[in-house]
Amino acid sequence: MASTFLNNKHLLWRAGFGIGIEQIENIKDQKTQDILKELFAEQKFSPIDYDTQDPESVEYTDPKATAEQKRAIQKINxxxxxxxxxxxxxxxxxxxxxxxxxxAFFWHGHFATRVNNPKFNRQLINVLRQNALGSFRTLLFEVSRSPAMLNFLNNQQNKKDHPNENFAREVMELFTMGRGHYTEKDIREAARAFTGWGYDKEGNFKERTNLHDTGTKTFLGKTGNFNGDDILNIILEQKATARFITTKIFTFFVNEKPDEKIINTLSENFYQSDYDLTKLMSDIFSGSWFYDKKNIGNRIKSPTELMVGIMRILPMDIQNPENITVYQKLLGQMLLFPPNVAGWPNGKSWIDSSTLMLRMQVPQIWSGLRPLELSPREDDDMDMGMKSREALTKSFKSMNITIDWNRVDKALQNKKAEDYLILNSQSVDIKTVSSFSDKSTKINVINLMSTPEYQLM
Known part of the structure; x- marks a missing residue:
């Protein structure tokens, strides 16, 4: 039976991004139930925005735009x-x-889009965040109508007599039912139903009726004069959809090896609740099986989880925050720029010889103990103006980080740092870590964060 402290740490890593420095004081003695209550307590929603001014109304895709205008707009974007x-x-x-x-981070990988238009990106991120724990039904409709998704999957070009099947295919394969639950004919018929779905210059959803195929369609065994909404509703009637989403959530939040019996129960309840995400997540995090030994410490942190986890427990002032994107790029997870429509692969795919070294060096680099030796992946195609190693080196200024070590010192006073930094502190060889440390909290913390065990959650 795992200790309450271990359960609490496990819960904070899976349902969030690890222990925040302000949580160190109480987490050891808190009841897991109380942490759950806090996690599910509704906070006021605040959207994400950017401060940079929008360019004048000319679009860089505008045929009339000069090369100089295009460059200027690309820079602003x-x-x-x-x-x-x-x-x-x-x-x-x-x-x-x-x-x-x-x-929202999970949905960002599930409903993966990659477009250069920041307005579209902003709108989609806020849709994902606002509906993250609401109804999957609402979330699916909102995402399907978002300019980022319609742009990324070419539905703007989906017109009667010339249907584009891209969006219809991915909606079924990646976002709802998964392969094996529909036919190529279903894709063709769905694509006809989505004809005319698009957006205007401002990114507002538009049903362009003059481009819509009004003929009869047969989709998943039903026949009618279907439009896009009808198709999404029919998809949501399929139990395969509830099962696909439940399985994907289980493999992300619990264990990469799905437990069929548990998934059967969870997905049936999810379907009966009409896709209530709060209920599904509550069923997961309050299930006694969630705290089984085999589900604890079995996941490799994604680059985002790794970096955010460090920043939550080490309060830092960053002078050049834009350089965090360099670390995202080097570690293989640039937010807003997933590799493709399937999102980021998880698990062992995060680790190769170059990323593992850098992952273990990040705490030392950010603490100013060692420089960053750059070697971006050769196969990387994230553009963001940083195509080559030279471009990266040129664009990279030190992040200029100041960590408030006094606060860390105070928070960890009379406590074993490894208990708060390593999920299962029994697994780490403290003697070896101590032999590289002086007596300071700083060096001890950095050394603990540089262990292979810190990579797991």
Missing amino acids: QKQNVELNLNFLEKMINSKDQLREKM
Whole structure:
């Protein structure tokens, strides 16, 4: 039977981004039930924005735009996307609404889009955050109508007589039912139903009726003059949808090896609740099986979880926050820029020889104990104006971080640092860590964060 302290740490890592420095005081003695209550307590929603001014109304895709105008607009877009990225990260680090932000992070990988338009990105991130714990039905409709998704999956080009199947296919394969629950004919018929779905220049959803195929369609065994809404509703009638979403949530929040028996119960309840996400997450985090030994410490932190976890427990002032995106790029997870429509792969895919070294060095680099030796992945295609190693080196200024070690010292006074930093502190060889430490909290904390055990949650 795991201790309450271990259960609490496990819960804070899975339902959020680890222990915040202000939680160190009470987490050991808190009841897990009380932490759950805090996680599910509704906070006032605050949207994410950027401060950079929008460019004048000319679009860089406008055929009349000059090369200079296009460059200027691209520069502004890049700046706004970096701001959105950092503001999303900031919510993960500082928000009391940890579960909302963790769920939004999950949905960001599930409903993966990659567009350069910051307005569209902002709108989608806020849809994901606002509906993160609401109804999956509402979330699916909102995302499907978002300009980022319609743009990314070419539905703007989906017109009667020339249907584009991209969006219809991914909605079924990646966002709702998963492969094996529909046919190629279902994709073709769904694509016809989505003809005319698009957006205007401002990013408002538009049903362009003149481009919509009004003929009869047969989809998943039903026949009618269907439009996009009808298709989404029919998809939600399928129990396969509840099961697919439940399985994906289980593998992200609990264990990469799905437990069929537990998933059967969870997905049936999810379906009966009409896709109530708060209920599903509550069923997961309050299930005694969630705290089984096999589910604790079995996940490799994604780069975002790793960095946010460090920033939550080490209060830091960052002079050049835009350089955090360099670390995102080097570690392989740039927010707003998933590798493709399937989102980021998880688990062991985060670790290769170059990323493992850097992951273990981040605490030392951020504490000013060692420089960053840059070597971005060769196969990386995140543009963000940093295509080559030279471009990265040139664009990278030190983040200029000041960590409030006095506060860390105070928080960990009379406590074993490893108990708060390492999920299962029994697993780490404290003797070896201590032999590299002086007596200071700073060096001890940095050394603990540089262990392979710190990579797990």
